[in-house]
Each structure stands twice: as structure tokens, then as C-alpha cells.
Amino acid sequence: MKKTTKRPKVAIISLTSCEGCQFVMLDQGKKFLALLKNIDIREFRLLEDDPEKNEQYDICLVEGNPVTKDNIKLLQYMRKNSKYLIALGNCAALGGVWEIKNYQDKKKTIRQVYKKTKVENPDIKELDNFVKVDLTIPGCPIDGDEFMEIVWQLLKGRQPQITQNPVCDECQKNGYVCLLQKGQVCLGPITLGGCKAVCLKSKQACWGCRGLYEGAQNENLIKHLLKKFPKERVYHALEIFGLRDGFFQALNKDAVAAKPKAPIKKK
């Protein structure tokens, strides 16, 4: 994103989600208010009830998943009218917890909830299946410090980068107990760090809410896990935060890449 002298026009929208990532933003309190002085927030339903505007945005943050047709329409509209579009959080980036349904018989899943109401019940798909995404801020929910850092970088006209390291790095640095060694399904070795290994701090195994990091040794981990645990438990851990589809895609790619013995390419 190019740096402009004017305060950039920003839209924050939410599709279908728990809105937790927006609350992480608000929970930054004074830091968030300081940020507001440097941007021109034009669309943010959580804080305003003004009539909708038809305008062009410099940055659009999209939280949640496009579950309904209206969600998709809004997403496409915002893409058309925004220079830079950010997928905010796990639902936008990886599909969110509700992607579990993709691995069930979704007609059965919906019958557990509704007997007669006609409710849209599509396969859950990530934002980048619908529109071009310029940047992803990962996590369920996003990490507040990382969010602030990324947005400030953007405002300075830089392209923010998240260092491609696994969650294990921060986990070890902080001296937390390795739950994989303790006999739990932990996806820390393949998951993008930057979350301060917050779950491991609370002795919760990592289930990959931030997605894979570039260069993750996916095959090693899945071999190890499938040797030690029933397949169902490994798959369930991969499903909770929508990692399963991306994980197996990456695995297949690795397998194809591995044939001519080519090193894993970094983007």
C-alpha cells in the first residue's frame, strides 16, 4: 500500500462470525483510540449507525465468513471499492470453526438445528475463494499486539510481513511444556507463530488457528501423529480451525514437489 498524506479511508466489515476479532480491536482501548486519530473510519457497524456510504476505501478489513449470498455480495462490493483488502482472523482466512460441517453430512448437520426453517447451508469457503485478499491477519481470535503492529506498518506505507516461524519457536522460548511430547495432538510444529504461543501457555495444544507457516514440515508431523493417535483424533484437531483442507493441499503439493527433489520454494 502506498503512503498517502491524507488519513486513509478505512472500512471494517463483518460477515458471519462471532465478531471476536472486532472485539480484540476494541479491547486495545487507548491504543485503538490512538489509531483512530490516524485513520478515517468510514464504515464500522459496531461503532456507528450512520446511513451506508457509497465510496472508495483505502483499506477494508473483513472479519467472518461469507456464509450467505448477501455476505458474498457485500464482500464483492467491498473488494470492488477498496484498494487493499485484509482477511481478519480465522473465519475469513481459514473458514472458522463452522468449517467442521464440510467434513460432516451437512444435510444431517442442519437437521440437528432446524426442522423446517430454510436456512442457507453452503460448504464453508475462505475469503480468497471469492475475492483477491491482499493480506491475512491470522488467529482465532487475532492477536491484539500483532494487529496494531500490522496496521501501523500499513499506515507507514510498508507491506507488513509475519515472520514465517512455527508456534514451537515461541513455545520453547517461553519455556512452556511441550504437549506433543506429553502425548497430545499438537499442531505447533506446522502452525504459523506470532501468537506468543498463548494456548500452550495455558497448556492447550495448538490446533492451528493461524494456518500453516511457509516451509512447514507437514509430512513429518502427520506421519508422527498418525503413528501415535487414532486417525479420527488427528483429523478432528485439523478440522477445528479449518486447517484440514489447506493442510492436505499443502501435503499433496509437497509430495509433487518432492519427486524431482526440488527444495520447498519460498514465496
Add this chain to the structure above:
Amino acid sequence: MKIQVNHIGKMEGHADFIGEIIKGNVKSAKIMTTEGSRLIEGILVGRHFSEAPIITSRICGICPVVHKVSSIKALENALGIKPTEQTVKLRKAMLLVQIIHSHALHLFFLSLPDFFGLTNDLAFISQHKKETEAAIRVRDWALKVVETIGGRAVHPIACEVGGFKVLPQVKELRILADQYESILKDALILVNMVLKIKMPKFQRETAFIALTNEREYAFYGGDVKIAKPGETAKIITADKFTKRIKEIEDPYRAAKSATLDGEPFMVGALSRINLNYAQLNPLARGILNGFKWKLPQYNIFHNITSQAIEVVHCLEESHKLLNELTKELRPEKSQLEKYNIIGQANPWGKETVGADAVEAPRGTLYHHYKVNADGYLREAQIITPTVSFLRNLEADITKYLSNVKNLPEKKRAIKIRALIRAYDPCISCATH
């Protein structure tokens, strides 16, 4: 005449309002939810019970603590696990500060601007710098308590079925307990601001429902107290209540709604104050007494006032708990770890059911599960507060519409939005 209010902002989730007035009579008033259904109850079926608190806390980003705690308690009932006294205290502390930060956000940032004629919070904030800072300090403190005990403010991590995976540091709890006086001062700034508002004159008699127990102003659990207008309040068990409450599918929206004996009812801060006011802590009680209300209070706009009173009550109560925890906290393993039940079967060795209720910021929240012998969920049902009061809200708007129907369109929309927001609806929770 059709009255439509689209994209109601400054609340959790997405909804529109559509009303119909025919020959001067309000024919219908409908809240249309406009976000997708995530089918949470459906996706839970077939998952291991230990995942339920993690998945259900994702129902809502503003009140993840209550979903987590409610889910854990229901599962413990199903599995026959009894949490220790210390675990209960830690959960209660999290629950109380959850109420504080949710209420503070709603009443200050979402609802109050309505009564200052402002549609945009950013304008409101810039006009009330001192109060904004106070509101932020109260929220920061409450969020810090959740983070300290739960490991993270949004979607806490440390609490699980059977206890806590890790315990908070006593040192950190003490720091938070010691900040009580200054946070209370900030909270009182907010209370004073709410006191100055002239709430619209509007009343409609309705049934109030909230949890109740003899020991305290109930949040963590209890029986269900039902007060219908003109009748003496009745108390029944939460289990019996879930059988009496009817969840209804409405063809025009993804969120369900609920009735009790065929009638709409109210839950939330106003309900709790109406039913349990005698158990409020001294400062909160003093504030309530100052109003000289004739209880029950039937003006729904006073839900906001009730939230302000509850902020003070919960501050007093959580201070008490934090002080006790600072003195008594001892190392203790979560019972899941102790008995190695993680990823394991139902301790009963057969299919069991369990349900439980807690008071969420917006009212009573029920979780119900059926766990099979292997420890996997066969059934899940979650009744959220917004589902409970949705029909009450529609009944209120129906009556309110006759008061405001002759106003110019813009002004009328502002009035309707303010009423809807006074309920503090959470459409994410309602649709789940």
C-alpha cells in the same frame, strides 16, 4: 404502511427491522436476522466432549466466557464430575468480570450515544473524553482479570471440564484486587452518566425470568425464577424449565425465538434486578434505592440502568472473590488431568445427559448435551438469551410503534433503533 429499519448498527451481529401498520394498528413487528447460521449445535454432534467448550465459546466474541462456563458445567453434569470450590471461585470471578466488560461496552459505547442524539460513537467519544477514558479503564481491568485467569480475554483457554489447565499467579490476582478502588471510581463515573439520562416513558407488562439462589445474586447457577405480571414469583429447577420453554423456528429468520407457556418473556439485567434486587451488594443496592423505583420495573429502557447497577455489583463481588483467591489459591490439578479423561470415554461407561444454565450479560443461557459411552456428543442444544427475549423485544416494538408511528421517518427510525439497542441483543448468539 411499512416501516423498515435496515442494518441496525452498534450491536453484536446483524439484523434489520420490519414493521407493518395497517389503518393505524400495528400489524407486525419483526426482527430479521441477516447473518448466516453457523449450525453450532449440529457441528458439535460427533465431536469429543472436550471440544465443546472450545467450539461453543466461538458462538460469541463479546461473551465467550459465559458460553465456555455454561458448556463446561453442563458437561460436568453429564459426566458426573464435581468441580472443586477453588475452580468454582475462579469461574465465578471470570463470569463477573465478563458481565462488567460486556455491560460497560454496551451501555457506554453502544447504547448511551442514542440518548445524546448521536449515531456515531466516534463523535460521542470525542465529546466525552473523561467518561470514555473511565469506560476504557473499567473494561481494561475486567479484560485483564479474564486474561489472568483464563489465559486470554477473547476466547479464554485455561478453563476446561473438571477445572483449570493452569492456575493464575497470586501476584497478578493481587495487583488486580488492589486496583479495585480506582476502578470503582471509574465505574461510578459511568453510573452517573446513566443517571443523568432521561429514559423514554414507555411501559409494557411482561414476565421476567432469571436464575436465582439463596446464597447470592445469581450468575453462576441456580434455579429459575419466573415472575408473571400480577402473580407471585415461582421457582423451578433449570432442568424443568428447559422442558417448559419452547424454542420456535420462525420462517423469516435464521435465529429461533422462545416462549414460556405461549407468552414472550424477558431475561437480562432488568430481569435480574427485578427478581434478585434484594441480594445486590451494598453499593449497587444503594444506587438502585436512589431511583425509588416501584418494582418490578416495566420500562425496558431501564435495562441500561440495570446494567449500570450490575457493573457496580459485579465489581464489589469480584473484588471479594479476588481477595479470597489471593489468600487461598493453592496448586491443584484439573480433574481431567488427574483422572486422565482427556480424549477418553464417558466415566459412566454409558450414554448420559447433562444440562446447565448461567446468567450471561444478556440473560439466562442454557447448554444441554448428550454424551455417548465413548465420550462423543450425540446431541447439543443451546438456548441463548437473545433467542429468549426476541419475542419480548418484538412485542415491545409493537407497542412502541404506536407511540412513534407519527414521527417523521428518520426520527422514528432513531427511536426504534434505541429501543432495540436497549435490549443489548446479540444476533451472533441468537443465530449461532
